[in-house]
Amino acid sequence: xxxxESLKALGITTLSAGVLIEACQxxxxxxxxxxxxxxxxxxxxxVSEIPRDKQLQSEIFFTPHEIATITVLGDIIxxxxxxxxxxSDAKVPDFIEFIVKDQPEHQVPMRxxxxxxxTKCLTRYSNSFKDCTAAQHDEIVxxxxxxxxxxxxxxxxxxxxxxxxxxxxSGFFSSKMGMEDLGYAGNxxxxxxxxxxxxxxxxxxxxxxxx
Amino acid sequence: MGDIQIKKSSKTYDIVIVGSGAxxxxxxxxxxxxxxxxxxxxxxxxxxxxKNSAQLKFNYESPRRxxxxxxxxxxxxxxxxxxxxxxxxxxxHKDDTKFDWFRSRMLGGRTNHWGRISLRxxxxxxxxxxxxxxxxxxxxxxxxxxxxxxxxxxxxYGTVEGIxxxxxxxxxxxxxxxxxxLFIMKGAAKAGVKVIPGRGSVLTEALPGNKDRGACFYCGQxxxxxKIYGDFSAxxxxxxxxxxxxxxxxxxxxxxREVLTDVNGVxxxxxxxxxxxxxxxxxxxxKIILAAGSCESARIMLNSKSAAHPGGVGNNSGLVGKxxxxxxxxxxxxxxxxxxxxxxxNEDGTGSIHVYGPWMGxxxxxxFPRGYHIEFGGGMGMPGYxxxxxxxxxxxxxxxxxxxxxxxxxxxxxxxxxxxxxYGTDFGMAGRGVGMARxxxxxxxxxxxxxxxxxxxxxxxxxxxxxxxxxAKHMQExxxxxxxxxxxxxxxxxxxxxxxWGLEAPGRIIHEVGTARMGNDQKKSVxxxxxxxxxxxNLFVVDGAPTVQQSDKxxxxxxxxxxxxxxxxxVEESKKQNI
Numbered sequence: 001x002x003x004x005e006s007l008k009a010l011g012i013t014t015l016s017a018g019v020l021i022e023a024c025q026x027x028x029x030x031x032x033x034x035x036x037x038x039x040x041x042x043x044x045x046x047v048s049e050i051p052r053d054k055q056l057q058s059e060i061f062f063t064p065h066e067i068a069t070i071t072v073l074g075d076i077i078x079x080x081x082x083x084x085x086x087x088s089d090a091k092v093p094d095f096i097e098f099i100v101k102d103q104p105e106h107q108v109p110m111r112x113x114x115x116x117x118x119t120k121c122l123t124r125y126s127n128s129f130k131d132c133t134a135a136q137h138d139e140i141v142x143x144x145x146x147x148x149x150x151x152x153x154x155x156x157x158x159x160x161x162x163x164x165x166x167x168x169x170s171g172f173f174s175s176k177m178g179m180e181d182l183g184y185a186g187n188x189x190x191x192x193x194x195x196x197x198x199x200x201x202x203x204x205x206x207x208x209x210x211x
Numbered sequence: 212m213g214d215i216q217i218k219k220s221s222k223t224y225d226i227v228i229v230g231s232g233a234x235x236x237x238x239x240x241x242x243x244x245x246x247x248x249x250x251x252x253x254x255x256x257x258x259x260x261x262k263n264s265a266q267l268k269f270n271y272e273s274p275r276r277x278x279x280x281x282x283x284x285x286x287x288x289x290x291x292x293x294x295x296x297x298x299x300x301x302x303x304h305k306d307d308t309k310f311d312w313f314r315s316r317m318l319g320g321r322t323n324h325w326g327r328i329s330l331r332x333x334x335x336x337x338x339x340x341x342x343x344x345x346x347x348x349x350x351x352x353x354x355x356x357x358x359x360x361x362x363x364x365x366x367x368y369g370t371v372e373g374i375x376x377x378x379x380x381x382x383x384x385x386x387x388x389x390x391x392x393l394f395i396m397k398g399a400a401k402a403g404v405k406v407i408p409g410r411g412s413v414l415t416e417a418l419p420g421n422k423d424r425g426a427c428f429y430c431g432q433x434x435x436x437x438k439i440y441g442d443f444s445a446x447x448x449x450x451x452x453x454x455x456x457x458x459x460x461x462x463x464x465x466x467x468r469e470v471l472t473d474v475n476g477v478x479x480x481x482x483x484x485x486x487x488x489x490x491x492x493x494x495x496x497x498k499i500i501l502a503a504g505s506c507e508s509a510r511i512m513l514n515s516k517s518a519a520h521p522g523g524v525g526n527n528s529g530l531v532g533k534x535x536x537x538x539x540x541x542x543x544x545x546x547x548x549x550x551x552x553x554x555x556x557n558e559d560g561t562g563s564i565h566v567y568g569p570w571m572g573x574x575x576x577x578x579f580p581r582g583y584h585i586e587f588g589g590g591m592g593m594p595g596y597x598x599x600x601x602x603x604x605x606x607x608x609x610x611x612x613x614x615x616x617x618x619x620x621x622x623x624x625x626x627x628x629x630x631x632x633x634y635g636t637d638f639g640m641a642g643r644g645v646g647m648a649r650x651x652x653x654x655x656x657x658x659x660x661x662x663x664x665x666x667x668x669x670x671x672x673x674x675x676x677x678x679x680x681x682x683a684k685h686m687q688e689x690x691x692x693x694x695x696x697x698x699x700x701x702x703x704x705x706x707x708x709x710x711x712w713g714l715e716a717p718g719r720i721i722h723e724v725g726t727a728r729m730g731n732d733q734k735k736s737v738x739x740x741x742x743x744x745x746x747x748x749n750l751f752v753v754d755g756a757p758t759v760q761q762s763d764k765x766x767x768x769x770x771x772x773x774x775x776x777x778x779x780x781x782v783e784e785s786k787k788q789n790i
Contacts (some may be wrong), residue, residue: 002417002425002426017670018469040453043266044263044264044288044435044436045292046282046283046292047256048282048298049280049282049283053274053698057274058640066607070698076360076622076623077622077623077626077629078626079623079624080626081624081627095274095276098275099275099276099278100255102274102275102278102280103275103278104483110406111712131343141622145620145621145622146609146618146619146620146621148618148619148620149618149620152652164602165603166597166599166600167627169598169599169600169602169630170276170595170596170597170598170599170600171276173272173594173598173599173630174271174276174277174594174595174596174598175271176269176271177628178269178594179593179594182594182630182631182632183555183634184555184593184594185555185556185557185558185591186430186431186557186559186591186592187267187269187430187432187559187593188267188430188557189428189429189430190310190428190429190557190559191428192386192429192557192559192560192561193387193431194386194387194388194390194560195387195388195390195556196556197392199390199553199554200554202551202554203390203393203394203550205393205394205397208388208393208396208397208400210387210388210396210408211370211385211408
């Protein structure tokens with residue numbers, strides 16, 4: 001099969017078609033031999049994965065207060081701008097809720113970190129973090145967002161903020177909105193011909209000989 | 212009769228193969244096409260990439276955004292079931308040694324997720340003359356015709372380079388480098404490190420004479436399995452085509468317990484437990500081929516004890532499980548400040564390697580034997596879990612858009628912009644090298660522990676020594692030079708003697724071989740040069756286990772070539788009724 005036929009086999013008729021519909025393969029010729037193919041193995045999932053994912057989806061880890069705080073913090077880390085929406089627009093809090101159940105090592109640092117932040121804010125501003133003013137948010141976040149410049153007594157907050165910042169970036173830029181923001185152009189059938197000539201020229205790489 | 216019984220098949224197959232990966236798949240392919248009646252036992256489920264691959268899904272279709280789990284360590288869409296830990300299937304370690312054993316129990320085995328980096332061993336790999344490495348009982352010239360046939364049957368891209376110990380194959384056009392890879396080539400040239408086009412088993416062009424497999428459409432996702440069979444997996448390229456001959460049957464979810472032998476020590480069949488009904492089965496074969504993976508095959512042999520084979524079948528020499536070798540591995544990553552704000556385009560390319568650094572070193576001038584190759588990569592890949600993790604660190608290392616330096620870290624609109632600026636500027640390089648074959652690196656049967664099927668498990672004993680540690684140090688020094696000449700900034704932490712220069716634990720590179728080495732002397736080897744057990748002539752082993760001494764090349768292409776060679780030998784000898 002050449003590339004055109006490959007794509008046809010995939011149910012994709014033009015190179016611009018981006019989304020793969022279920023591959024429409026002919027019925028395998030060996031279906032009537034003694035192959036005891038896995039019944040129901042029509043997906044890429046292992047038998048143990050499906051119930052585990054269902055279980056994780058059905059559990060709730062964060063309290064409503066915690067999720068509200070994550071939402072406020074997430075939008076401080078990744079706000080809406082002229083190119084794309086905010087972390088909560090991309091449903092980052094839902095992703096964080098899932099991932100701490102999937103990777104339980106996040107649970108104590110996240111729960112404890114949120115509590116650390118609330119306690120600091122209660123002491124300083126007599127409010128939990130989410131109910132503080134924008135100026136108060138900026139003030140405290142500034143003290144934990146720059147690891148090399150943070151005061152020793154704020155280091156626990158730095159560790160927490162670094163973690164939630166990583167999770168927020170993961171959740172935002174792996175979302176559809178985030179990928180579009182970044183301009184990720186792949187995951188679609190194409191013919192790779194190498195780096196476009198104008199870009200090779202831009203970086204002065206014309207002399208790099210490949211073959 | 213109680214409720215537990217052994218179900219015996221009445222049929223005697225010409226061949227029973229244990230395992231469906233590169234070695235078992237190739238043996239099944241050759242033997243079924245030769246007209247022999249073949250039964251293949253696979254410990255996991257049937258898997259057809261055409262139906263079961265997660266190809267072309269976006270990471271947002273995964274609730275974990277593509278991150279790995281214990282049973283999917285290379286990511287949520289990676290094709291390989293299993294991992295370094297399997298539920299109910301433990302393994303143990305002797306003393307404080309470490310070996311991580313990766314198992315993928317499914318049709319095609321670990322060929323489902325591998326990097327498709329396909330390399331021939333060279334003349335000096337089979338017949339090393341360094342006075343240290345053990346020699347194989349065969350030469351490159353003897354294996355070359357089989358490498359050629361594997362190239363034509365499966366398809367591989369690359370370039371003819373004429374490097375003595377990286378022999379050329381029969382190649383399709385290689386994919387061009389991605390942008391960071393062009394910087395790598397330029398920097399490596401300045402650093403005096405040879406870099407050539409990659410060699411990968413991906414169909415960059417239609418494979419001549421093959422109507423069942425499609426040409427690559429460059430999604431860069433070979434590790435998810437390819438729905439159009441555009442890359443090499445043992446399932447799509449070997450087992451599924453072999454099924455179409457009508458001469459091969461596959462029994463999935465069949466966890467093999469032992470090889471059965473008669474009073475004379477001749478192999479008669481295999482016993483297994485079915486994961487579907489937990490019943491015990493016995494199937495009979497005139498010849499038995501083990502291809503369960505180097506360590507699993509050794510485990511089966513050691514567990515196959517009888518009066519004729521008190522130490523396990525094939526183990527008269529006492530060497531089954533010994534000489535276990537995994538490749539060395541160490542890596543570094545960095546980013547190219549020159550590429551900040553780079554223009555976007557689809558840079559997925561293939562899911563295998565685009566640029567490759569062969570070993571060109573002269574060991575006379577070095578403090579370690581043998582060498583390593585370097586795998587390079589970089590580009591604007593699909594964002595997923597972990598995206599931009601370094602950005603709040605790296606944004607303190609370069610001036611911002613306004614030309615001013617700023618504090619690392621941050622939040623808000625400025626940080627959001629930094630994530631965009633840094634996208635696609637990163638790259639990585641990983642060394643993969645020779646782990647020396649030593650009798651004191653081994654797996655054996657743990658005297659006390661069984662798995663959930665009641666099968667005694669493996670206990671590992673493995674340690675690196677200065678041969679590997681000094682090699683890792685050399686890797687790091689080479690990476691440092693390349694990164695410096697690229698004008699790039701390293702992002703991985705510094706390595707030193709305290710972490711063995713970043714040398715990965717044995718087993719992490721998943722290239723384990725050597726547990727049933729071949730040789731001409733029955734006392735010093737398990738198999739003869741046809742991968743046939745010295746003490747059980749109708750038993751063969753065709754995975755990585757026959758390896759005498761691994762090389763700096765990944766083992767798969769050699770497993771395929773040697774399995775094909777053994778299968779053809781079986782066909783010829785069967786005709787002569789010698790076995």
